[in-house]
Amino acid sequence: MSRIGKLAIPVPNGVTITISGQDVSVKGPKGNLARTIRPEIGIKQEDGNIVVARKADDRNSRALHGLSRTLVANMVKGVTEGFEQRLEIVGVGYRAAMEGKKLVMQLGYSHPVEIDPPAGLEITVTANTKLAVKGADKQAVGDLASFIRGKRLPEVYKGKGIRYEGEVIRRKAGKAAAKKK
Numbered sequence: 298m299s300r301i302g303k304l305a306i307p308v309p310n311g312v313t314i315t316i317s318g319q320d321v322s323v324k325g326p327k328g329n330l331a332r333t334i335r336p337e338i339g340i341k342q343e344d345g346n347i348v349v350a351r352k353a354d355d356r357n358s359r360a361l362h363g364l365s366r367t368l369v370a371n372m373v374k375g376v377t378e379g380f381e382q383r384l385e386i387v388g389v390g391y392r393a394a395m396e397g398k399k400l401v402m403q404l405g406y407s408h409p410v411e412i413d414p415p416a417g418l419e420i421t422v423t424a425n426t427k428l429a430v431k432g433a434d435k436q437a438v439g440d441l442a443s444f445i446r447g448k449r450l451p452e453v454y455k456g457k458g459i460r461y462e463g464e465v466i467r468r469k470a471g472k473a474a475a476k477k478k
Contacts, residue, residue: 300363301366301367302362305343306346306366306370308345311326320333321340326376328433338361374435375432379431381438383428383461384430384442387451391403402449410449415441418430445459
């Protein structure tokens with residue numbers, strides 16, 4: 298039995314969950330999320346909790362059990378608290394600013410990099426080198442943060458670029474270090 302999969306998901310006050318067959322819809326103060334759970338997994342609501350159980354005991358069902366429970370738990374957490382991913386911009390002259398809802402970044406290219414956030418996600422710039430992506434859907438927040446990071450990946454010689462907050466970039470020695478032998 299999956300240790301994660303067998304845990305019940307508590308439903309907080311103010312959250313409405315609708316289960317119809319394999320479709321799960323979660324509605325809360327931060328938005329609405331919907332997902333279709335694989336047919337190998339059964340889902341039901343009991344006593345203010347959501348219980349996820351597998352229908353068979355084959356390898357595929359066991360693999361999907363914990364995953365399905367975590368996906369539904371993240372939906373519940375997303376509509377109540379939301380998710381946030383923080384990014385840092387490192388480099389001389391690199392900066393970010395908001396123009397309306399659009400993120401505009403100067404990243405050392407000959408042109409500014411502009412990003413329009415998709416519906417349901419919000420980008421905030423706290424300092425001109427720190428930004429945050431917020432939203433109810435954990436996967437969408439991670440995808441947008443990864444997309445922004447991909448506009449100027451951190452390079453290994455000087456450490457310049459966009460990185461996740463707290464990310465450690467392993468630095469390489471340059472040519473000067475190789476000549477000293």
